Amino acid sequence: MASLKMTISCFFFLQILLFSLSSFAQTNAQELEVGFYDNTCPKAELIVKQTVFNTIKKTPTLGAPLLRMFFHDCFVRGCEGSVLLELKNKQDEKNAIPNLTLRGFDIIDNVKAALEKECPGIVSCSDVLALVSRDAMVALNGPSWEVETGRRDGVVTNINEARANLPSPFDNITSLITQFQAKGLDKKDLVVLSGGHTIGNGHCPQITNRLYNFTGKGDSDPNLDTEYAVKLRKKCKPTDTTTALEMDPGSFKTFDESYFNLVSQRRGLFQSDAALLDDQETKSYVLKHMNSDEYSTFFKDFGVSMVKMGRIGVLTGRVGEVRKNCRMVN
Ligand code: HEM
Ligand SMILES: *[C@@H]1O[C@H](CO)[C@@H](O)[C@H](O)[C@H]1NC(C)=O
Ligand SMILES: *[C@@H]1O[C@H](CO)[C@@H](O)[C@H](O)[C@H]1NC(C)=O
C-alpha cells in the first residue's frame, strides 16, 4: 500500500515537473516572434535570402543538408546553434555519427559574415539556421512559411547528446513517436517533417541490413518493395560504405510530395521511413499527403511543423548570447 502511495505521489510529482518544464519551454518559445529584427536589423531576412538563393541556384544539392542541419540543431539541446560549434577535442555534435555527413557549414558562415557586416552582434546563429532552412526550401520550389526569430545561441555542444537525441534510420515507429513526443512534436509532425526526405541523399550502410540477410534467412526487409530491393542491391554491395542514394530518385533536388507516394509504395529508403506505415495515425497522414496536387496540405503542414520544431528548447531574452562566429562561443 505504502509503495503504491509512493508510486502515485511520484507520478504526480513527475506530472508537475513535466508540466512546469513544458510551460517553461513554452514561455521561451512565446518570446519568439516573426520579424524580431525588423527594428534592429531591418535587412536581415533579405540578406539571408539573397545569400541562400545565390548558393542554391548554383548548387541545388546544398538545400538538403541545410534543412537537415536545422533539424539536428533543434533535436540536440534545442534550436540554439550548438550544431555549429566546434571543440578542439572533437567531442562536439558535428563529430557524432549522425552528423558525419552534415555539410553546408561554410554557407552558414557566409550568411553570418554578411549579417555581421550589416549589423554586428545582432542576429544569432540559431536564427540564421532557421531562416536559411526556410529560404533553401523556397529556392527548391518548396513551401514557404513565416519564420519566428529571437533565438539566442547556446554555449555548449556535446557529442553524446547528439548520439542520444537524434533518431536513427533503423528506428521503429514506437521509438520514432516517443522521440518526437519528447520534443513536443506529435505524430502528424513526425510524418510531415519526414517529408523532408523528398530531397537529398542517404548512404548504403543505412540500408545494407534491409537488402541482405534481413532476418538471417538470406532475405530482404519484407517492408521493402521487392523490385526496389533489386535495384538497391545493384547500387549497394554488402560492404559498400560510401555510395550515396537519392532518397527520392529522380526528384531529389525538388521539394514535392513524392516522398509520400514512395513510402506508400514501400519504397521509402530507411526503415524509419517505412515505419510510418506501421501506426494507423501516421499511416493515414502518409496516405493523405500522397498524390496531391501543388495545392496539397503538405506544403502548408510542412511550414506549420517547421515553426513548431523551431520552438524546441529555444533560448530567449538574456539567456545565451549572440555569437560573432557561429563555430565558437564569444
Ligand atoms: C524521423 C526521423 C529521421 C531519421 C531517422 C532521419 C535519418 C536520416 C538519415 C540517416 C539521413 C542520411 C544522411 C546521410 O547519409 O548523409 C537523412 C538525410 C536527410 N534528412 Fe533525415 N531523418 C529524420 C528526420 C528528418 C527531418 C525531421 C528532417 C527535416 C525536416 C530531415 C531532413 C533530411 C534531409 C534533407 C536529408 C538529406 C541530407 C543530404 O542530402 O545531405 N530528416 N536523414
Ligand atoms: C522498437 O524499438 C525499441 C527501441 O529500440 C525497442 O525497445 C522495441 O522493442 C521496438 N518495438 C518493436 C515493436 O519492435
Ligand atoms: C545470414 O544470417 C545467418 C544468421 O545470422 C547466418 O548464419 C548466415 O551465415 C548469414 N548468411 C549470409 C550470406 O551472410
Ligand SMILES: CC(=O)N[C@H]1CO[C@H](CO)[C@@H](O)[C@@H]1O
Ligand atoms: C561536417 C563535419 O564536421 N564532419 C565531421 C564528422 O566527424 C568526422 C569524424 O569524426 C570528421 O572528420 C568530420 O569533419
